[in-house]
Amino acid sequence: MRIFHLSAECYPVAKVGGLADVVGALPKYQNLAGLQAAVVMPYYNRKFVHENAFDIVFQGTTLLGTRRIYFEILKEQTDTLGFELYLVKIPGLLDRENVYSYPDEKEQFIAFQIAFLDWINWSGQTPDLIHCHDHHSGLVPFMMYHSALYRRLAHIPTIFTIHNGQYHGAFGWEKLNYLPEIDFYKTGLLDWNGAINPLASAVKCCWRFTTVSPSYLQELSISSNGLEYLFYVERDKGTGIINGIDTEVWNPETDPMLPEHFNPTTVTKGKQKNKEILCERFGLSVDKPLIAFIGRLVSEKGSDVLPAAIERSIKEHGDNVNFLILGAGDSATELSLSLLKQLHPQNCNVFIGYDESLAHLIYAGVDFLLMPSRVEPCGLNQMYAMRYGTMPMVRSTGGLKDTVIDFGEEGGYGIRFANVSVDDICVSVTRAAVLYKDSRKIQTLRKRMMALDFSWDRSAKEYMNLYESLIPKI
Numbered sequence: 001m002r003i004f005h006l007s008a009e010c011y012p013v014a015k016v017g018g019l020a021d022v023v024g025a026l027p028k029y030q031n032l033a034g035l036q037a038a039v040v041m042p043y044y045n046r047k048f049v050h051e052n053a054f055d056i057v058f059q060g061t062t063l064l065g066t067r068r069i070y071f072e073i074l075k076e077q078t079d080t081l082g083f084e085l086y087l088v089k090i091p092g093l094l095d096r097e098n099v100y101s102y103p104d105e106k107e108q109f110i111a112f113q114i115a116f117l118d119w120i121n122w123s124g125q126t127p128d129l130i131h132c133h134d135h136h137s138g139l140v141p142f143m144m145y146h147s148a149l150y151r152r153l154a155h156i157p158t159i160f161t162i163h164n165g166q167y168h169g170a171f172g173w174e175k176l177n178y179l180p181e182i183d184f185y186k187t188g189l190l191d192w193n194g195a196i197n198p199l200a201s202a203v204k205c206c207w208r209f210t211t212v213s214p215s216y217l218q219e220l221s222i223s224s225n226g227l228e229y230l231f232y233v234e235r236d237k238g239t240g241i242i243n244g245i246d247t248e249v250w251n252p253e254t255d256p257m258l259p260e261h262f263n264p265t266t267v268t269k270g271k272q273k274n275k276e277i278l279c280e281r282f283g284l285s286v287d288k289p290l291i292a293f294i295g296r297l298v299s300e301k302g303s304d305v306l307p308a309a310i311e312r313s314i315k316e317h318g319d320n321v322n323f324l325i326l327g328a329g330d331s332a333t334e335l336s337l338s339l340l341k342q343l344h345p346q347n348c349n350v351f352i353g354y355d356e357s358l359a360h361l362i363y364a365g366v367d368f369l370l371m372p373s374r375v376e377p378c379g380l381n382q383m384y385a386m387r388y389g390t391m392p393m394v395r396s397t398g399g400l401k402d403t404v405i406d407f408g409e410e411g412g413y414g415i416r417f418a419n420v421s422v423d424d425i426c427v428s429v430t431r432a433a434v435l436y437k438d439s440r441k442i443q444t445l446r447k448r449m450m451a452l453d454f455s456w457d458r459s460a461k462e463y464m465n466l467y468e469s470l471i472p473k474i
């Protein structure tokens with residue numbers, strides 16, 4: 001079965017967040033299970049692209065409104081990532097360094113999708129299924145089924161996976177002419193609330209959509225930035241499949257980004273060594289419980305509550321608890337965190353920015369990972385943390401609810417709290433600080449977490465079952 005995954009991000013080519021991790025891992029595990037899964041993404045002027053060799057496998061021109069654009073499809077020569085990787089390169093549009101936030105972002109992603117469809121159409125390829133991820137590829141199902149240009153592809157099933165339902169990629173109707181000639185009677189399938197909404201269109205037009213956890217599927221009908229009714233009406237098309245993690249990349253026994261490797265037997269010593277290195281670098285004490293936050297500093301992640309919660313916790317615990325933050329995003333939160341670091345240099349440090357290897361060291365070296373998310377479609381950080389013997393402290397929502405059981409319950413291993421509030425976070429910090437003193441219990445819980453199976457094998461199988469239900473002949 002030949003599958004194309006379409007995504008704006010893919011680790012290690014270009015990563016902004018968890019979307020990249022999933023698209024960089026799922027196809028690899030699908031291929032190991034016997035599928036032929038490939039990834040198609042925009043070309044980025046980045047390290048991976050410079051360090052690997054590519055062939056131009058297709059060249060074409062297409063129209064974006066009145067503008068004729070030239071595009072190339074590049075294929076990485078050796079399939080080094082465990083799957084075929086294709087990049088869509090469009091000079092002046094898809095050849096830049098960053099993934100998001102350019103003023104002509106809409107044009108970039110529309111051109112990406114059109115170039116992909118033109119390529120498979122004109123090169124005579126007929127994949128068994130096309131799997132689109134998030135709104136950046138959300139117009140593909142509509143164009144395949146309602147543009148005469150792509151009639152040859154109209155029988156191919158499409159799956160749309162929602163990693164983040166807060167972002168829709170919506171734009172005004174004045175840009176309709178960017179799309180190839182479409183069936184005018186079907187324009188309602190593009191619309192939500194008076195705009196062209198790629199996420200809504202994908203949910204309406206795809207054969208099936210998935211969310212990255214079962215709880216998130218339920219939550220979308222209650223809160224999805226205006227699409228609640230759509231998710232309610234289309235609920236029977238949706239399936240929640242929890243993400244896996246790439247256990248080859250995230251392996252504390254072999255991770256090249258860790259100064260000290262460890263396994264469940266050597267976890268206490270291994271984590272202590274990594275903690276020492278981390279504390280030395282950030283001027284923190286190894287003897288105190290160390291709680292970290294890693295992620296985008298945005299409201300979805302609840303990061304705006306962190307400064308007040310950390311400040312109060314430090315006071316409540318008479319300086320006997322330490323915090324380390326790695327992230328970037330909202331400038332007001334960045335500023336408050338930086339001030340906090342100046343006020344409490346012995347108890348709190350902050351690294352504003354993106355640093356993949358520091359993230360690995362933090363997962364390995366800290367005792368607890370705090371995730372006070374308002375919205376968390378799946379969350380990968382808590383799974384990375386547990387794989388590295390670090391206890392997650394999570395707000396009970398979305399995928400966090402589906403993957404973390406409170407240690408107060410039978411067989412539990414994490415800390416859960418109900419609200420994104422200073423009060424709830426402080427209570428969980430207290431629970432963490434008390435637990436930290438019980439080293440035997442901590443050791444038992446670390447081993448329990450490290451024994452959990454968050455590998456892709458299970459989730460890849462669930463996607464496979466879904467694909468098979470759409471293509472009965474395989």
Ligand SMILES: Nc1ncnc2c1ncn2[C@@H]1O[C@H](COP(=O)(O)OP(=O)(O)O[C@H]2O[C@H](CO)[C@@H](O)[C@H](O)[C@H]2O)[C@@H](O)[C@H]1O
Nearest residue numbers: 017018019163295296327353354355359376377378379380
């Ligand atoms: N400053 C920084 N430096 C280094 N590394 C950093 C970093 N900030 C974030 N990261 C890394 O980026 C990834 C974030 O993954 P998440 O799943 O938490 O986030 P995201 O919200 O982007 O993804 C969305 O898609 C994923 C995948 O489906 C869902 O799990 C999630 O709930 C949904 O919001 C992790 O690998 C984390 O270590």
